[in-house]
Amino acid sequence: MSARDSILGKIRATMGSPASNDDRRKAVLERLADTPTGIIPGRAKLPKAEQVELFCEMAEQFGATLARVSTYGEVAGEVSGYLRARNLPAAIRMGADERLKKAGWETEKNLELRYGLSDGGDLAGVSHATAGIAETGTVAMMSGQDNPTTINFLPEHHIVVIKAADIKGDMESVWAMVRKKQGKGEMPRALNLITGPSRSGDIEQTILLGAHGPRALHVIVVE
């Protein structure tokens, strides 16, 4: 007998009569089809405008810095300003996301734009988030050419652009968006929920930022 059959057999042996298997199968298929929502915290159920405010508040609480701009055209200026203020080289890495192409880079003549995945040599990376989660100030990032996963983790500074309309109250709303994009039961190769910059408390429980991932997370909300 294969290990698979042996393990499943051992589990089944504890599940009572084989006759109950039909009922059990029905329960499983129903749950997978219906994906019932559980408890949504009250704080995630705010009106839309307040959700964006809460998102910003929570993101800052968990160590991200925040900027709010009114159009995509202002993003490049904000990025340049961020780099300048921190004495960082004027260079960024980013993917092929169409929304990032409209960021007004043409006005930032000195900014070096690198495209494609990060090889660890970039100090700053820019990604576009799929969604934001207000209840925890979290950004949701989907892998792919538009926003390579390596940009989320290798640069010291991760700049995330997010459309205010994509900020939802709860995590569950993100699943609805992902299902719409990918189909039910399907996921991108990687989906990263990111809440603040990388950190560690492994030495004497002292919380330090910038463990292995980015030392800083800068979120730009486009209204």
Place this chain on the structure above:
Amino acid sequence: MELTANKFKANASKALVDAQLQKALGNVEKGFIGKRQKAADALPEFDALRDNARDIKNHTLAHLDLYLEEYERKVTAAGGHVHWAETAEDARRIVLDICKKANARTVTKGKSMITEEIALNDHLSANGIEPVETDLGEYIIQLRGEHPSHIIAPAVHLNKEQVEGDFRRVHTHLAKDRDLTEPVSLLSEAREVLRQRYFAADVGITGANFLIAETGSSVIVTNEGNGDLTQTLGKVHVVVASIEKIVPTLEDTSQILRVLARSATGQDMSVYTTFSTGPKREEDPDGPDEYHVVLLDNGRSAMLGTEYQDMLRCIRCGACMNHCPVYHAVGGHAYGSVYPGPMGAVLTPSLNGIDETGQLPNASTFCGRCEAVCPMRIPLPKMMRHWREREFERNLTPAVARYGLKAWAFFAKRPKLYRFAASLGMPLLSLFGGTSRRFHALPFAGGWTRYRDLPAPEGRTFQQAWAQREALKQEAGH
């Protein structure tokens, strides 16, 4: 690691006089308890979410075979491979085979207790493959040749001076005048060293906090980002996870995520919660070429349908040990097993047998704080008691305890004899207590009087005194 659970007492006594350790253990109480409380208090739905999280896992366990099949189907459809391992040995063999096929020389590892359970590092090393732990705490203890003393804070037993010593010993490139006195400089040093290792590694191995049946995703929850670099940069990503990590849907995962980080570190969310589904796709610029999941049983299926089934709800947040007075006193290594603290005291006997681990479920005051904070509402004291019952049934309870108990039970079951013996014994004991009303040392009570005085009894027993009072009342009444 070598199982020394039954040397718990000796291990603990050593730990209690280890000044370095005792200093470090102060950080457990300082670092975790207040933060968890604050996070829980800030979410009015926290306790309701705990109930729901418990119910989700109970439902999953009652349908585990079917969810595992669904999960396997989805992983395969996403281009991943599922390997089933009945024992730790099987899992080690499977992982080694994958590494060999990839011609791996080094593998990076995200923090995972399951690979500790199957002693993967030793096995890989013995076969010429170098495992590199990348979580800061795991990296430190790997340098020291130690095992985690805590399931989410593996190096919590160490102080920064010890870490500096290890880095200076192993990182021979370090300049003598490089300042490593503060945690922040130690972290920078580890970051630099490990950065190179991610790129050099052929295979990245992680555990999983959840396996989602709906989508075939594995989920890791981390703060450092090392797990993500491990699984993104290697050519091959191997997930090692035990069968009870399954949850049905993304929604179910969200429910449990809401209690996980809050219970563990007091964060609302950990920094990185990553859902991985299969290998790199056609349009992907990055990600691993191969994606493998090793599904490990190693005794779990045998816990189903028994009084230990509830333990399979555990999400490894560490809250039980963070709140355990025994853990606070002796630290994680004293338990002499992979999983320390209250959850370990229940799980370890299931994995390794009660004969070799009987000390662990006994080493609890049953104060119940572990159960009170468990996000999955696992009745840990109750299950420790069940292990004591298994021990007692099999005559594994130490003879002194057994005979002492039997002698006591003999009287407890015979009220008349009890009253008679007590009426003779207690006045005598009271008399011996002398004017100080206490005992500094007492034969047969060394366990008590070594560290504390025994308050002397008042003299007559309550029942004697009561009977006398009632008799006097009767007389007065007549």
Place this chain on the structure above:
Amino acid sequence: MTSSETKSARQPRVGLFATCLVDLFRPSVGFASVKLLQDAGCEVHVPVAQTCCGQPAYNTGDRADTREIAEQVIEAFEEFDFVVAPSGSCASMLKKHYPGLFEGDPAWEERSRTFSAKCHELISFLTDVMMVRDTGAQLKARITYHDSCSGLRELNISEQPRKLLGNVSGLEVQEMTDSHVCCGFGGTFCVKYSDISNAIVTKKVGNIDASGADMLLAGDLGCLMNMAGKLKRQGSDVEVRHVAEVLAGMTSQPPIAGSGK
């Protein structure tokens, strides 16, 4: 409620489960319990067929002996309206753990449930069932209160003793740090793992001393003897008493530890 109604209502009949530690070591807690119950309007009985609740056997894994003892307790006490114990730990054994011993036994399952529903810890019984707000006691002392684990976490006893103590005239309550953390007693734990128990109780008495209180109160004699023993060994003169002694105004007996000044 008018006074005539009070008189016409039958007094609740309470069986006092004194607990073996009170019986053997601290009868004054038994008498204090009787007084508090009688003052609250109960008719108090002390069945002679009582010994111990069975916890030592239960927590050692000896289910057979535990069950025999439980049957004996149920038989001795089921005739009463309420069963009250001056101990959170023993009361919880009776209330929360007994039914589990009889699961699947048709002769005893229902019977044990009915019994357990009637069982209460003394202080919470006074406040929650008998609606006592003030026991009328007086004591000039600065006390600190330790929450014993079983009472706190299995029976939710925390506010009740503090409410009653707050109404003892002359009494000042000084909370210690971590009053809800275990004292390290744990029944047989304190002798089986005496080194660890000592480390835990050392921390506890440090918190007691730091509170600045001159008297330590708690609702469980096991914990009290443990903390008292440690305080004595360290030469502290903090008085140690069961909370019932203070609430009943019965503090003439020398304390479990302390100078008794």
